[in-house]
Amino acid sequence: MRAISLSPEELERYDRQIGPGVLSVDGQERLKNASVLITRVGGMGGPAALNLTMAGVGRVIIAHGGKMISPDLNRQVLGSESVLGKPRAPDFGEYLRTMNRFVEVEVIGHEPDDADAAALAARCDLIISCPPTFEERLRLNRAAVQAGIPFIDAAQWGITGTLIVVKPGETACLKCLYPEPPPFEEFFPVIGAISSATGSLAALEAIKILSGSGKPLWGQMLTYDGYQGNVAKVKLSRRESCACCAGV
């Protein structure tokens, strides 16, 4: 019989998520052996990182530059008033460590550039992309496609959120959808509840993919329009001429 790498304390911690309809012991071990990069860790990436940490992903790597400001606190669940005016990533990492001692939390205090993204992708099993610009999203998408690892893009505006799940070489990538980065607003409106919901769904897709449980939303865009209460699921098409994934 194969030895289980999870300690009795870990099995106790994950007791409620191991069993029929959730994760197998093997699936939980796969989570333990996985590394995930989440960038950034504000409104959506924060809840995503928190859920992955609590679920037992072995190495959670968070990247986020800048200092915490008051308007961030309507949605950034890893922060608190005590972080205002301070670089947020170290405090966010500290908070995550208090949530699960069985998880390694690595903190990067800036947004990855092209070289960083490629180097991180080479030592990760999956990337969750939550930055506020398409330039950063497309950079992370490219790094994931080149490394051949799954990529989950989570985005929000106002009371709506979208999720895209990419399997390089098999499904559309973000660049297939947006060959050129669409314009964006730096100070977009947002309600924290939609950020948390979207970030949590991104984490759920990551947990399914890494553990081998359930049916991931491969090659689909899920849109939750909280304003109208509408859910739309769209099958995404690859672009043959995609500058990122053609030939992959």
Added chain:
Amino acid sequence: MKIQIVYTGRSYQIAERLPSEIDLSDGAKLDDALHAVNQLLSDDEQLPPSCLISVAGSHVGTLASHEDQSLKDGDELVLIAPVAGG
């Protein structure tokens, strides 16, 4: 034929005052539907060129770049204006 329209992503607010169904003549195609939608929008409600288009659950491109295609009665046309907030 009747086509269901869903406005979502960045442009969800315009759905409040727009019909969720449009009536097109038989044989109308995707670009006819998009033209009909465009006629309903004021200048400041125009959908961006990068707006994604889905017909009957499948993505067919953006407003700026897609192939025209046939529609059938009851098809759902989803218009997703890009969202990038983080």
